Amino acid sequence: MRLIIATRNKGKLREIKHILGGLNLSIISLNQLKKPIRIKEDGHTFLENALKKALPVSRMYPLDLTVGEDSGLEVECLNGAPGILSKRYCGRGATDLKNNSKLLKKLGGLKGKERKACFRCVLSLVKAGKLLKAFEGRLKGVISKEMKGKGGFGYDPVFYLPSYKKTVAQLSLSQKNKISHRARAFKKLHNYLAKLV
């Protein structure tokens, strides 16, 4: 059986394949599908967007299982921003570097606990246009004062984990995949799928 991950983000896919390895499923992403699919990510919550990613794919490929994944960074002192807009924090043409620089600038002058943040990941598992189950994972940390590390993607260089004394970008893929918001959500999915397939 195939499990389609409704994403075009290569960083996410690399992590997901690593976490779901061992399941008797062939894992593919939107980039490997033949029919073009338009996804409109205009929901107001992570769950709405996770569904908006999975449903159109699942309607086109009703025999496969599809997962929609929406994730992002919530910063406490910014009332949860950038949140569902994490990818586009700098507007059109945003890059990870520009987004991270904007965030560091916004938090300039704040110290310690004032820099608390949380990564969130919400998944929707869908088949033939119907939601089977949703899962969520979180990772708490603080925004560092400068970017550090070359691993991961997105906000990993500025997301500092006090217990590791490292940013997420300074962790190996295996280390990130033991603790990340995505790992936590996908492990719940893994356990669910292990019973299903």
Ligand code: ITT
């Ligand atoms: P798809 O919609 O194709 O899956 P995307 O990158 O647009 O890919 P999202 O809409 O879910 O994905 O936006 C997630 C953004 O949140 C991502 O681009 C990063 O900026 C940030 N993010 C999510 N998970 C992250 C992680 O593990 N490490 C760092 N940043 C992360």
